[in-house]
Amino acid sequence: MSDVSFVRTEMLPEQAPPASEVGIVGWIRHNLFSGWFNSILTVLSLYAIWYVLSGVLPWTFQSVWNANSLNECREIMIATWGSTHGHACWAVINDRWLQLLFGFYPSHLYWRPILALILLLVALAPVLYSDRVPTKMLIVTALYPFLMPFLMWGGTIWGPIAAALGFVVGWGVYTIVSKQLSGLFGIVLGIAASIIWWLVLSSYFVGALDSILPIGIEAVQSRQFGGFMLAILLGVVAIGVSLPIGIVLALGRQSDLLIVKYLCVGFIEFIRGVPLITLLFVASLLLNLFLPPGTNFDIILRVMIMMTLFSAAYMAEVIRGGLAALPRGQYEGADSLGLNYWQAQRLIIMPQALKISIPGIVSTFIGIFKDTTLVSIIGLFDVIGLASAIRADTAWNGIYWELFAFIAALFFVVCFSMSRYSMYLERKLQTGHR
Amino acid sequence: MKKSVILGAATIAGLAAGAAAAxxxxxxxxxxxxxxxxxxxxxxxxxxxxxxxxxxxxxxxxxxxxxxxxxxxxxxxxxxxxxxxxxxxxxxxxxxxxxxxxxxxxxxxxxxxxxxxxxxxxDGQGFMVPKALGVSSAKELDGATVCIQTGTTTELNLADFFRANNISYEPVPIETNAEAQQQYLAGACDVYTTDASGLAATRATFENPGDHVLLPEIISKEPxxxxxxxxxxxxxxxxxxxxxxxxxxxxxxxxxxxxxxxxxxxxxxxxxxxxxxxxxxxxxxxxxxxxxxxxxxxxxxxxxxxxxxxxxxxxxxxxxxxxxxxxxxxxxxxxxxx
Known part of the structure; x- marks a missing residue:
């Protein structure tokens, strides 16, 4: 026995971890150079990033902002850097950015589309952030569909009021008839009354009131709409209207009523089976040939309808996917609670189905928003159409990248915002099933 | 039945359009x-x-x-x-x-x-070539690569011209004039052909218009x-x-x-x-x-x-x-x- 103790009785003081394992160095070692293979990949990736940035950054920032033509840009580049290669000529954006944003909208009326955009955000707030914004703001949302066309197109104020009254008329007829007779009659007659009001009576109403009390703002022709404003206008309408139509179509497709079901299936399959460009050509060309001559069926309205129908068909299938993902028990649970069809859809089925479908819905939104650029093919001046019109100006002929980079940036901002919002919404509605 | 309805509608629309044109x-x-x-x-x-x-x-x-x-x-x-x-x-x-x-x-x-x-x-269809190519006539373009817009009359005129002169070419199909400018400047083709007015307008936008020449041949009539x-x-x-x-x-x-x-x-x-x-x-x-x-x-x-x-x-x-x-x-x- 010896009294030399081999067992340490007191704790060693804590040591700082080796410098190579913590902090930035440690993070780099673990994440970037954890083995020879990863090290090679890291080096290659860094080289690729450097290569791209070394081209893009000087091009973007060593650039000309003030010039009146591409040739002037080139002269400035030669004078400053000795070469025209690798320098952007943002002067074209500086010169034409208002046109790229607003098209040919009269410049003294720019406040109207801007106000419409601000009101759009106000109207969307109670829908998008229902937990943070007072519910009373929904009044703005309800009024917006009538306010927006009035701001954009101008003209007499009685037009949008007459359009809104159509809903009042329909609702009035529905409540009276459904009390006297049956609910189904009420719905049918209410819808019929609204349609009659819109198609026949409202024009007399507008004409009469306009002659008595001509209140209005300066009218703007559809031909003057253009630029990114047109993309937002088409996108917002297509997105806003296609969601409810898509829900109805998705429910219709699952319906037990044979006629409703096959009407919905036929519509969805037909629209999805046809390219959007074809529909746009129908809107711009074929309708003209079939409508009675002299009919002034607004080209932007035609395009809006086609884009809405197109995205509604896709939306219906996305939502059907959400419905299909719900277990059978949810439907049975709703039945056992004694809820009728619409109550069950509203309280139990749709909230869950829509939550499941959020990524798909937002993808469809983003897709249709980007598809609005296709209208340049039928001669509408959206941003892409304007870019080629600007190139037709001898001052800017031969300029490509700067215009497309600007357009890409505009679209990226909007699409990225939609994408981030959908992720926020998914997190918010997450109820912990995983 | 359905067909006749569609045809009928088309006829009425056609008649109506004719009436409106009066x-x-x-x-x-x-x-x-x-x-x-x-x-x-x-x-x-x-x-x-x-x-x-x-x-x-x-x-x-x-x-x-x-x-x-x-x-x-x-x-x-x-x-x-x-x-x-x-x-x-x-x-x-x-x-x-x-x-x-x-x-x-x-x-x-x-x-x-x-x-x-x-x-x-x-107007008429012409050719543009870089001066460095050293060509002074379209008939010397044997074996050249030609940028040409697809689906236009220029495409057909080009084929006719080269066949008539018994020389060969290699087409580089492109969609728009903007694309053609880029392809031509990048050297994807030796020759760019379209209407002569378009060629002149295109050349005017080049950095060095003097480096490119329009050949004297006009190979089609475009009134x-x-x-x-x-x-x-x-x-x-x-x-x-x-x-x-x-x-x-x-x-x-x-x-x-x-x-x-x-x-x-x-x-x-x-x-x-x-x-x-x-x-x-x-x-x-x-x-x-x-x-x-x-x-x-x-x-x-x-x-x-x-x-x-x-x-x-x-x-x-x-x-x-x-x-x-x-x-x-x-x-x-x-x-x-x-």
């Missing part, structure tokens, strides 16, 4: 605006400027017609059309006339049921002109004679500078008839006596319109060539105003 000039006067189809962007011929005002050689024709009919060269609603939508827009009545660098061909005139009102620009629908001869006459008025004005020495002076009356009876101080030409067309004077005031005579938009002083830099007056060895020959 009174275009009245429609235009009632509307107070001329709906004129133009290209959505072609350098020198039609383009919206920074303020959204339309400029260009084809646009000037629209303005002249509007001035002749309505007395106001700004009473035009310009409807941008693409190569695909232009003919339907005209046939359906969406536009009253089309002035969109459209080649007058047999099938468009006869089969598509349009009426060409004349020729405002005689470009305004057109209207078949079946409304009154309207066709108005467009035709407005164009002729611009051409005659140049021949007779009537310019936007001296027109006010000449409108007071001159010793030349043809000038007087043209400007409406003598005779009843305007009345015969159903227009005011000063219709032609208004049309000329809109942008000047043919020569002035040419010089302002595509002439040698502009970046496009086109010489008059075939588009000179017949007295100067060109093809412009307006029938007399009598």
């Amino acid at each position: 009174g275009t000039v009245d429609d235009v006067k009632a509307r107070g605006k001329l709906n004129c189809g133009v290209s959505s962007g072609l350098a020198g011929f039609s383009l919206p400027d920074a303020n959204g005002d339309w400029q260009g050689f084809d646009v000037a024709v629209c303005r002249a017609v509007a001035a002749a009919v309505l007395g106001d060269s700004n009473a035009v609603e310009f409807v941008p059309t693409t190569g695909k939508t232009r003919f339907t827009a005209l046939a359906s009545g969406e536009i009253d006339m089309l002035a969109r660098n459209t080649t007058w061909t047999f099938s468009r005139d006869v089969d598509l049921k349009f009426e060409f009102a004349g020729v405002n620009y005689y 470009l002109g305004p057109l209207v629908r078949h079946g409304d001869n009154e309207w066709g006459d108005i467009v035709r004679w407005t164009l002729n008025a611009l051409v005659s004005a140049e021949e007779l020495g009537v310019t936007s500078a001296n027109i006010d002076e000449l409108s007071a009356g001159t010793d030349n009876p043809e000038v007087n008839r043209l400007l409406g101080t003598e005779g009843t030409l305007g009345e015969m067309l159903g227009l005011n006596a000063d219709w032609a004077a208004n049309a000329i005031k809109a942008g000047g005579n043919y020569g002035e319109v040419f010089a302002k938009n595509i002439g040698e002083e502009t970046p496009i830099g086109l010489a008059r060539g075939l588009n000179a007056q017949w007295t100067d060895g060109g093809l412009l020959y307006s029938p007399p105003f009598r």
Whole structure:
């Protein structure tokens, strides 16, 4: 026995971890150079990033902002850097950015589309952030569909009021008839009354009131709409209207009523089976040939309808996917609670189905928003159409990248915002099933 | 059954469209605006400027017609059309006339049921090559790679030309003029071929236009002109004679500078008839006596319109060539105003 103790009785003081394992160095070692293979990949990736940035950054920032033509840009580049290669000529954006944003909208009326955009955000707030914004703001949302066309197109104020009254008329007829007779009659007659009001009576109403009390703002022709404003206008309408139509179509497709079901299936399959460009050509060309001559069926309205129908068909299938993902028990649970069809859809089925479908819905939104650029093919001046019109100006002929980079940036901002919002919404509605 | 319904609807629509076409000039006067189809962007011929005002050689024709009919060269609603939508827009009545660098061909005139009102620009297909290639004639292009827009008459003309001269080429198909410029400058093809006016406009935008030459051969006829629908001869006459008025004005020495002076009356009876101080030409067309004077005031005579938009002083830099007056060895020959 010896009294030399081999067992340490007191704790060693804590040591700082080796410098190579913590902090930035440690993070780099673990994440970037954890083995020879990863090290090679890291080096290659860094080289690729450097290569791209070394081209893009000087091009973007060593650039000309003030010039009146591409040739002037080139002269400035030669004078400053000795070469025209690798320098952007943002002067074209500086010169034409208002046109790229607003098209040919009269410049003294720019406040109207801007106000419409601000009101759009106000109207969307109670829908998008229902937990943070007072519910009373929904009044703005309800009024917006009538306010927006009035701001954009101008003209007499009685037009949008007459359009809104159509809903009042329909609702009035529905409540009276459904009390006297049956609910189904009420719905049918209410819808019929609204349609009659819109198609026949409202024009007399507008004409009469306009002659008595001509209140209005300066009218703007559809031909003057253009630029990114047109993309937002088409996108917002297509997105806003296609969601409810898509829900109805998705429910219709699952319906037990044979006629409703096959009407919905036929519509969805037909629209999805046809390219959007074809529909746009129908809107711009074929309708003209079939409508009675002299009919002034607004080209932007035609395009809006086609884009809405197109995205509604896709939306219906996305939502059907959400419905299909719900277990059978949810439907049975709703039945056992004694809820009728619409109550069950509203309280139990749709909230869950829509939550499941959020990524798909937002993808469809983003897709249709980007598809609005296709209208340049039928001669509408959206941003892409304007870019080629600007190139037709001898001052800017031969300029490509700067215009497309600007357009890409505009679209990226909007699409990225939609994408981030959908992720926020998914997190918010997450109820912990995983 | 279904087919017959569709056909019936098409027939009715066709009849209705024909009926509407009968009174275009009245429609235009009632509307107070001329709906004129133009290209959505072609350098020198039609383009919206920074303020959204339309400029260009084809646009000037629209303005002249509007001035002749309505007395106001700004009473035009310009409807941008693409190569695909232009003919339907005209046939359906969406536009009253089309002035969109459209080649007058047999099938468009006869089969598509349009009426060409004349020729405002005689174009033809040409070739552009880099000077470094050392080629001075298109016949030396054996084995060259050629950038060519697909689905156009230029593609067919090119094949004809090379076959006729028994030389070979390799086509590089491209979609738009913008793409063609990039491909050609990047060296993807030795030769770029399209209408000579387009080549000149394209070359003008290059960094070093002097490094590229246009070859002397013009291998096709491309008479470009305004057109209207078949079946409304009154309207066709108005467009035709407005164009002729611009051409005659140049021949007779009537310019936007001296027109006010000449409108007071001159010793030349043809000038007087043209400007409406003598005779009843305007009345015969159903227009005011000063219709032609208004049309000329809109942008000047043919020569002035040419010089302002595509002439040698502009970046496009086109010489008059075939588009000179017949007295100067060109093809412009307006029938007399009598």
